[in-house]
Structure formats: C-alpha cells, structure tokens
Amino acid sequence: MIQRRRQIATLLxxxxxxxxxxxxxxxxxxxxxxxxxxxxxxxxxxxxxKSNRSLYQSGVYxxxxxxxxIAKRQQVATAIHQANEWLSMAVERAASLTAGDLAxxxxxxxxxxQQAAQVLGTVxxxxxxxxxxxxxxxxxxxxxxxxxxxxxxx
Amino acid sequence: MAATLIGILGAIDTLTPLATxxxxxxxxxxxxxxxxxxxxxxxxxxxxxxxxxxMGDQP
Numbered sequence: 107m108i109q110r111r112r113q114i115a116t117l118l119x120x121x122x123x124x125x126x127x128x129x130x131x132x133x134x135x136x137x138x139x140x141x142x143x144x145x146x147x148x149x150x151x152x153x154x155x156k157s158n159r160s161l162y163q164s165g166v167y168x169x170x171x172x173x174x175x176i177a178k179r180q181q182v183a184t185a186i187h188q189a190n191e192w193l194s195m196a197v198e199r200a201a202s203l204t205a206g207d208l209a210x211x212x213x214x215x216x217x218x219x220q221q222a223a224q225v226l227g228t229v230x231x232x233x234x235x236x237x238x239x240x241x242x243x244x245x246x247x248x249x250x251x252x253x254x255x256x257x258x259x260x
Numbered sequence: 261m262a263a264t265l266i267g268i269l270g271a272i273d274t275l276t277p278l279a280t281x282x283x284x285x286x287x288x289x290x291x292x293x294x295x296x297x298x299x300x301x302x303x304x305x306x307x308x309x310x311x312x313x314x315m316g317d318q319p
Contacts, residue, residue: 171319183314
C-alpha cells in the first residue's frame with residue numbers, strides 16, 4: 107500500500123512539474139507554446155471585462171445607473187481596454203511568429219504583455235471584488251510572460 | 261481501512277480542480293496554431309467591444 111502511494115505521489119509530482127514548467131503538451135513546438143500563452147492571456151482579460159460588467163450590473167459598484175457606479179465601471183473598462191490593445195498587438199506578433207525569429211519574437215511579445223500588465227496595475231476603484239479580478243489578470247499575464255521567456259529554442 | 265478511504269477521498273477532493281483544469285488544457289492541445297490565434301483574436305475583439313461599451317456613459 108505504501109509503495110502504491112509512493113508511485114501515485116511520484117506520478118503526480120512528475121505531471122505537475124511537466125505541467126507548470128513546460129505546458130502539458132510536451133510535444134508541441136516552441137512557437138506553438140508562445141502562441142498558446144498569448145491566447146491564455148487574452149482569455150483572462152476577456153473574463154476581466156465580463157466581470158467588470160457583471161459587477162456593475164449587480165450593483166456592486168453602487169446603484170445601477172448612478173454616476174458613481176458608472177464612473178467605476180468606466181475606469182476599470184478603460185484600463186482593460188488599454189491593456190487589451192497591447193494584448194492585441196501581442197496576438198498579431200504571435201500570429202507571425204516563426205521558428206526562425208523565435209528569440210526576437212519572444213522579446214517583442216514579452217514587452218507587449220508587460221505593457222498590458224502595467225496598465226492593469228494602475229486600476230484602483232476601491233472595490234475589493236474587481237481588485238481581486240484585476241490582480242488575477244495581472245498574475246495570469248505575468249505567468250504568460252514567465253512561461254514565454256522559459257520557452258527554449260532559437 | 262477507514263483512514264485509507266478518507267485519505268483517498270481527501271486526495272480526490274484536493275485534485276478535482278486540478279483535474280478539471282488539466283482536462284480543459286488537454287482539450288485545447290488539439291488546436292492548430294491557426295486555431296489558437298483565431299481564438300485569441302476573437303477574444304480580443306469581444307473584449308474590445310465590451311470595454312468600448314462600458315467606457316461610455318450609458319447606464
């Protein structure tokens with residue numbers, strides 16, 4: 107029984123290291139990994155935009171339609187919008203990425219993702235819910251940056 | 261025996277979110293590069309539409 111547990115623990119450890127360090131699909135190319143990380147960042151930012159709307163509509167920012175609530179929604183939406191434009195450029199750079207320019211492309215994409223994370227870091231509307239969502243988005247983008255930098259090749 | 265069962269159930273409970281995440285990852289690993297970029301572009305476009313509307317003054 108103890109040996110069986112050790113085998114399961116070892117298997118889980120190997121799977122988690124493989125997942126966190128290299129992405130779960132170990133056989134995919136380095137270019138594909140970078141593109142996937144950029145898409146992951148786009149997904150989390152999309153979720154943030156939807157969450158901002160949901161928080162406004164559910165009255166978390168204040169009474170729906172009030173000037174204060176609309177101002178908070180606008181402030182968060184503006185930051186996400188700006189971050190999304192940086193991310194849009196990262197997506198287009200990733201689209202043209204090839205194995206031949208992986209090193210340069212990675213650097214370009216990392217700079218664009220850093221700009222996106224930096225814009226999001228400026229948001230503060232005094233609401234804990236949206237703060238946590240934005241922090242999650244920044245963390246996800248920073249993870250994408252770290253994993254993009256960790257991709258080997260070229 | 262009961263302790264072993266509790267241990268196994270505890271492990272399953274702990275690993276369920278990770279398993280859900282991994283299943284999602286595995287489903288997406290079937291995507292081609294073109295599909296990944298198309299998905300990213302669609303997400304960016306949708307985010308742009310949402311934020312453009314939410315930056316306005318309308319309630």
